[in-house]
Amino acid sequence: MSKTFYLTTTLPYVNAPLHMGHALEFVRADTIARYKKLNGYDVYFNTGTDEHGMKIYEKAKEQNLEVQSFVDQGFVVFKEQLKMFGVLEDIHFIRTTDKNHIESAQEFWKKVNENGYIYKKTYEAKYCIGCESEKTDSELINGECPLHPGQELKLINEENYFFKYSLFGEKLLKFYEEHPNFVVPDFRLNEIKNFVNGGLQDFSISRLKEKMPWGIPVPGDDTQVMYVWFDALVNYISTLGWPNNKDNFEKYWMNGNPTQYCGKDNTRFQAAMWQAMLMAADVPNSHQIIVNGFITGEGGVRMSKTLGNVIDPRDIVKEYGTDALRYFLLREVGSFEDSPFTLERFKDAYNSGLANGLGNLTSRIMTMAVSYGVKLSDDDLKIKYYTELVSDLENFDINRFINFVWSNLKSLDEYIQKNEPFKKIKINKDEAEKDVYYLLLHLYGAALAIEPMLPETSLKIQELIRQNKKPETPLFLRKE
Numbered sequence: 001m002s003k004t005f006y007l008t009t010t011l012p013y014v015n016a017p018l019h020m021g022h023a024l025e026f027v028r029a030d031t032i033a034r035y036k037k038l039n040g041y042d043v044y045f046n047t048g049t050d051e052h053g054m055k056i057y058e059k060a061k062e063q064n065l066e067v068q069s070f071v072d073q074g075f076v077v078f079k080e081q082l083k084m085f086g087v088l089e090d091i092h093f094i095r096t097t098d099k100n101h102i103e104s105a106q107e108f109w110k111k112v113n114e115n116g117y118i119y120k121k122t123y124e125a126k127y128c129i130g131c132e133s134e135k136t137d138s139e140l141i142n143g144e145c146p147l148h149p150g151q152e153l154k155l156i157n158e159e160n161y162f163f164k165y166s167l168f169g170e171k172l173l174k175f176y177e178e179h180p181n182f183v184v185p186d187f188r189l190n191e192i193k194n195f196v197n198g199g200l201q202d203f204s205i206s207r208l209k210e211k212m213p214w215g216i217p218v219p220g221d222d223t224q225v226m227y228v229w230f231d232a233l234v235n236y237i238s239t240l241g242w243p244n245n246k247d248n249f250e251k252y253w254m255n256g257n258p259t260q261y262c263g264k265d266n267t268r269f270q271a272a273m274w275q276a277m278l279m280a281a282d283v284p285n286s287h288q289i290i291v292n293g294f295i296t297g298e299g300g301v302r303m304s305k306t307l308g309n310v311i312d313p314r315d316i317v318k319e320y321g322t323d324a325l326r327y328f329l330l331r332e333v334g335s336f337e338d339s340p341f342t343l344e345r346f347k348d349a350y351n352s353g354l355a356n357g358l359g360n361l362t363s364r365i366m367t368m369a370v371s372y373g374v375k376l377s378d379d380d381l382k383i384k385y386y387t388e389l390v391s392d393l394e395n396f397d398i399n400r401f402i403n404f405v406w407s408n409l410k411s412l413d414e415y416i417q418k419n420e421p422f423k424k425i426k427i428n429k430d431e432a433e434k435d436v437y438y439l440l441l442h443l444y445g446a447a448l449a450i451e452p453m454l455p456e457t458s459l460k461i462q463e464l465i466r467q468n469k470k471p472e473t474p475l476f477l478r479k480e
Helices: 020-038 054-062 067-084 099-114 165-178 186-197 228-232 246-254 264-280 313-320 322-332 343-372 390-394 398-419 429-449 455-467
Strands: 004-008 042-049 092-095 118-128 133-135 154-163 206-208 221-226 259-263 288-292
Touching: 004 020, 004 246, 020 042, 020 259, 020 288, 020 313, 020 322, 020 390, 020 398, 042 067, 054 067, 067 092, 067 313, 099 118, 099 228, 099 264, 154 206, 154 221, 154 264, 165 186, 165 264, 186 264, 221 228, 228 264, 259 264, 264 288, 313 322, 313 343, 322 343, 322 398, 322 455, 343 398, 343 429, 343 455, 390 398, 398 429, 429 455
Parallel strands: 004 042, 004 259, 042 092, 259 288
Antiparallel strands: 118 133, 118 154, 206 221
């Protein structure tokens, strides 16, 4: 029986193209999925699109489109963009407008309701459409949502269904205590513990259909539709066919250590709200939540269209290629902290780490290997190269792992400078060939090590070594 692993990203809304924060989440999740597959795991890698809610409904109206047509177009754009990030082709896609997801979300609602965690009441609240969540006065800055400044808050005053979130504080804290690695990094776990310790408030899980018709109908009440978050979070199990496909659910959720990537603005939803919902439905909790920091502009200011400091990942890929974007996001962005992305930083990193670094080193080693007739043996080519720092990938610290690989590449450059096999070949052929063999073997090891991170580049280098060929064109062209 093969080892299984379940990994999911959050689901972006289809109201706008993917931004650099999305790129970070997808590239990191893809790296972990590839690493697990290379280590013999049967990986279920899930992503998809969140297609309900107020922001989708209003965006479609703004463009004079039927909402279904709008989300259909958005899904096509989403899939195209994922190709641009180099994400695995066998990824599983879930759309929250899929028939099976709708049925699954309704079954989930019924289960939570049967267990006594849903009730109805009239209430009034301030609502941020950008976050698709209610806001208390203490969360606002100058009366605005800090994540969506300038966007007017909606005032909701209606009778809706509520989830008894307030009953789950102690259960969640006990769960965190029993699973100290549940949220990575640990300082995010401390944040979520503090949030839960502050007291949980019941929240609305439906909207009046006459005011906002675009949502999944509430079972047994056709005047209400489900609140977008209550519907969307269920995707993590609906993608597996829950509750009908018991084999799939057991294989990947029960036995696959279900792991979820998210941004730090999503932590409460993933690590507290979703976990309480799972408890309410008698479904086992997630295994781990991995939390990314934000991509910022210059000076640590969060990227926003309003400030004009947004860098479109599509522009980067068009000029530099997919692996160049992946390299920057994995090596130059901290694994868990906020990190800046500027064009100047990107170009410096590209030239030093890829064009002058990995690309130039590969060219030098392969030129000597071909010229001196040095090849790796069949046994050499069978090696599985994962360094002693493989634990970094197990702990989702991709940044630390890739930095270790690049320190090894730097050592190979230093080895060439110190031993000068290109001079030695004229004096001591055997010694020069031994030097080049050493370099070739370690370059091959490095190529294997970066396969989950820079798959296209890794396979190119592996192929050059197997065929004993020099690169016909530079792996990465230097940019002035």
